[in-house]
Amino acid sequence: MAASALRVAPQWSGLVLSIRRAVCRLPGLTQVRCVRYAPEFKDPLIDKNYYQKPVTELTEEEKYHQEVRTTQLIKAAPSTHTSSVFADPVISKFTNMMMKGGNKVLARSLMAQTLETLKRKQFEKYHAASVEEQANIERNPYKIFHQALKNCEPVIGLESILKGGHFYQVPVPLVDRRRRFLAMKWMITECRENKHRRTLMPEKLSHELLEAFHNRGPVIKRKHNMHKMAEANRALAHYRWW
């Protein structure tokens, strides 16, 4: 029974196999579910159009590709992968960063409420504005969200480098993903900490996103502070060795 469980579980190398076999003879230590897959496991493909194509329309290459996939081992698809048309990777990442204690349900509902609040605020402004101004008011909460985060991304970052027993803040170029991460992190920290005790997250978040969309507000200020510090410490730039 332990042996069959081992055959099902992904295995690494011969050495590990024998160790695990020895360990798994003990009933309490049988471990079947691991997140670390072996190299032969392929990523799952989640695409409605790929699977819904009728067999007649496939080219030879695609038919071969599909047949090969039926024989391959494929990793389990995480539950956050959707084929939904409304799925947005940036929103998913932001929701995951807002999540506390694994409570994805709460984080997702907060995100939905934020988008709704954004929409309602913008609709109010739209109805109150004159015809010329109405063309300038953006009512799509997704566009506002993306633009706001783009506006919050810093161009250059600071890194703590140890030199001669002291840590120096050295200006350093940032990768795209680090920039997006910093923008989202600053936004969430700002909304969690600098607000009145009784304001709810969607209210505060929608307010901050709107401010960032118009290039004002505390998160943009923090980005500018980062840029100023980097400018002030330009002399230390040669401490960076990468």
Added chain:
Amino acid sequence: ASTGAMLKGIPRLFFRVHKLDPGCSFHVSSQASQSIVHLENQVPVEHPRAISRTSESDPAKHGEQHEGQHYSIPLQDLKMVFPHGLPPRFVMQVKTFGEACLMIRKPALELLHYLKNTNFAHPAVRYLLYGEKGTGKTLTLCHAIHFCAKHDWMILHIPDAHLWVKNCQELLPSTYNKQRFDQPLEASTWLKNFRTTNERFLSKIKVQEKYVWNKRESTEKGSPLGEVIEQGITRVRNATDAVGIVLKELKRQSSMGMFHLLVAVDGVNALWGRTTLKREDKSLIAPEELALVHNLRKMVKNDWEGFDDLDPFLPILISNYNPKEFESSFQYYLENSWLQHEKAPTEEGKKELLFLSNSNPGQLERLCACL
């Protein structure tokens, strides 16, 4: 001249909205389906551009041809007829769009048909609107209330009976009966809203006995009902008793034929369920011991003048949207530019919304709010 001079008997009808658990099963009573003789079964045709609005704003003229279409209620009327009673998300939608549009649906049309053909000589009929969560029971009730308001009926609308049996901040022992409890806050808010809806009737209806509030204040026999309501609002301690008096007087006088009365209770199963209120010694209070609930139960009970046997109620099932209604709702949101996501107006977006909401009106509204 009295409005209903030709009509005698008990011109009063009930409504209740019953919130069912999704867990328990319910079946449509054959009575209700067979009585809809005049509504031919319209096969929902897939219009490429379905019309989602109609300009007919009088509920009396709504017929099967308007099924699935939205009609708008003028905002002034909304404030007069519905100071309370609309679902909170609908109120937000009205504020955002600047207009109040209700969809005309089959159960509402059925209900309006029954209302239009009520025989006021017969005892009052009770209708029970039931269905799963989010299917549109409260809005159907509001549709019927709008119809009655347009036709000058008197409306007794309790927006949510659940509010009277839980989360009560102040519970006073009743001045009238030592066994019962008073709820001054809920009673006074309800009286204020009742006054807003029924201003024009308050001076015409006269109280038929003398009520003594305390050593210094009393209402004489023959004074208008408006005075009782004023007393309830100004002296919050007596608000519950004022509510009880209003209910008693209306019950007695509606058989005289001066006015038509509509009693609409939303969440009526709260009157017979459990309360979450406790006495000082932490023992639970039963619903009968709340004066408001006690008076309301007497109102809803079938012991009015003029009939001897128990009338069972007429159940009306409210279900999820059918494809035509879903399409209409979708078009309505598109017209108001509520669906801002780029993929939302596409066919796949629509199919996905249909699947995610399962054509449930409440769920669809919540999904469209964040798209």
